[in-house]
Amino acid sequence: MTPNKEDYLKIIYELGGTEKKINNKEIVKRLGVSAASVSEMMSKLLKEGYIERLPYQGVELNEKGLRKASTLIRKHRLWEVFLVENLGYSWNEVHAEAEVLEHVSSIELTNRLENYLNSPKICPHGGMIPGENGMLKEPLLETLVEQKENQKVRIKRVADEKDLLDYLVSIGIKINDVCTIDSIGAYEGSIVVEKEQKKIQISFKAASDIYVQVI
């Protein structure tokens, strides 16, 4: 599937493009498309007024771009909730389905879906679901790698990436788990947490994509 305009806006958002400049290289890496396709799309998005660009620094979403990305992510996350709650999917299986559904859902369908689900505020991965015309603004959370030993935390959100989710399922970590940091390996080593008297080892890479609330 070739990523379209909306996918690019979504990726810029996910890479942090409301707070910092995102360069083409990061987008190439994330979408697995050629550098030429990315720069072509960036010129298009710039012309249509969704992004701002600074030479040698990269692009940033402006208000119009963020509004568009918010609408798409709203659809994506509502479908994820539906699939988990009603069709028995687990949180590592819903991403691909939601990627397709988000592009074919009208505003009316999305609003009815939201009503049907009793207006959920977060997706199965802990991401915020904006209301109709709402803007995405994820609360700032620390990651697992920023914690100190013996700190107790609740897992609030994880990056919505298939490989990461498969990994978390395999080691038994999920949203709303409460755990205590047992040890932190030196030089980006793995983090060991204790959950329900069981020790679980989490790689540094995964732990940097796990957002927690200190409790």
Ligand SMILES: [Zn+2]
């Ligand atoms: Zn999600």
